[in-house]
Amino acid sequence: MIAETVCSAVSAAGLGIAAVTAYRKRFLSAARIAAYSLVPVGLVMTGVVGWAADTAFSPTAWAGFVVLGGAWLLFTGTRAVERRRGGGGTRKERKAARDSTQADAVAPAASAPSLGPAKRPATRPAAAPRAQSGDDFSDIEAILKKHGI
Template sequence: MLTTTLCAALSAAGLALAVLTGYRRRYLRATRIAALALLPVGLAMAGLVTLGRRIATAVGDWAVDLVFKPTVWAGFVVIGCSVALYGVTRLFSRRKRGGEAAEGVGRASAVSPGAAAPALPAARGASGKRRGSSDSGLSDFADVEEILRRRGI
């Protein structure tokens, strides 16, 4: 009952301020003030003020229990153990799946069996011959060098 009375008084004060603002011919601002002034009464009538108070009380009680009850701390330890166990099982399942994929056991290949390997462009050397696979890793730049030579750069 006290909460509803307080909300009504707050709304009345806001509406009085809106009337004074409207008297000064600032109608847009007066309308905004009236809209905000009606919120406390609307929240009280809908029961949301009481709900907010109950939620705040519940959170406060939980915080007090968190500080003073060892069972709450033990609950967090149990939650931590649960998360750790789940993480360990995920780690081991990934290792097991990785080994199966390397051996080809239990997994279907993403490429059809009759498909050929993807064709990679072979780099050409300065003499125009194809280089073998025993190059030092600079074969990627051979095409760039050839283009630069053709352009005279």
């Protein structure tokens, strides 16, 4: 009973705010506020508020939520262990499956590449000569000295 009264009061206050907003010529905002303020009354009329209030104060409902939470924990725990082990089934079944996939390989005895020996590519143009390593560090040293490091 009190939940329905609170929802009705919230809706009445929202409709009052919508009326003030419409008076200020902000009709789009007023329509949006009116829509939001009608939601609690609609929930009361459909019986959702009564059901939620009965559920919130019911020890049986809370026990049901606890049971559902326990079931969820068991489910996720077993899935995590299964993933850590590497799939379902017994250890023998997993080993047999792994051995059968290795035996069914396309070319298990092939060890040499099928394209033949590699050829050297054509000569590359000469790369630009590298600067001496002292030149590279001199720039860094200058920057560090500039900052007093």
